[in-house]
Amino acid sequence: LxxxxxxxxxxxxxxxxxxxxxxxxxxxxxxxxxxxxxxxxxxxxxxxxxxxxxxxxxxxxxxxLGYPVRFLDFKVLNIGGTCKTFPINLEDLFLAHQDHCSYEPELFPALQYNFRPGMTASIFSSGSISLVGKCDTWMDGGGEFCAENRRGKE
Missing domain, CATH: 3.30.310.10 (TATA-Binding Protein)
Known part of the structure; x- marks a missing residue:
């Protein structure tokens, strides 16, 4: 190295x-x-x-540089995405979804929303949302979750 x-x-x-x-x-x-x-x-x-x-x-x-390199076993393990929305009251969101969330403002400024095993959304009060999860979880419908929640707000 x-x-x-x-x-x-x-x-x-x-x-x-x-x-x-x-x-x-x-x-x-x-x-x-x-x-x-x-x-x-x-x-x-x-x-x-x-x-x-x-x-x-x-x-x-x-x-x-002279090292024997073989390109084997390429796979995508995790996928992440971010978006910016409107300001969010994290306390109200936490109270409405306590079974799926954890919110410790003293430790981390974002609410952690676990909506599927292996997928987590970090939601900040500014409206910034960061989604991170395993690749197979995304393919199983991570996008469906976003679409369902968008339809529910309209």
Missing amino acids: EFIARNSWNVQHLSTVFKSLVMKIRKPQTTARIFQSGILFCTGAKSEDESRVAARKFAFKILK
Whole structure:
């Protein structure tokens, strides 16, 4: 990992934290965390295809440094999305949906809404919403949840 960090651009060696490298590229604008075992986590891509292209670019950069790289077992593990809506009263939302929410304003400023196993929405009082979940959970209807709740507000 140290060799890669010294001989490559846009690389940060995190030896004390995770024993990994953080590497960045501009197109597509993504960041990779590379572990000594050879595992690479790519973040920041806007689509699955963009993520695959970025992961191949990271692999090619490491290949050019002389390491035997094989591009195997590519899969998308998590998907995230954000949106900005209107200001939200988190206390009222928490009282209305206590069975699905947790809200500890002293610990974290957002309400955590668990609407499916493996999917969580962080809802901030400003109206900013961040959805994070497993890929298979999204495919099973994460979008349906958003559409149902949008229809309920109209």
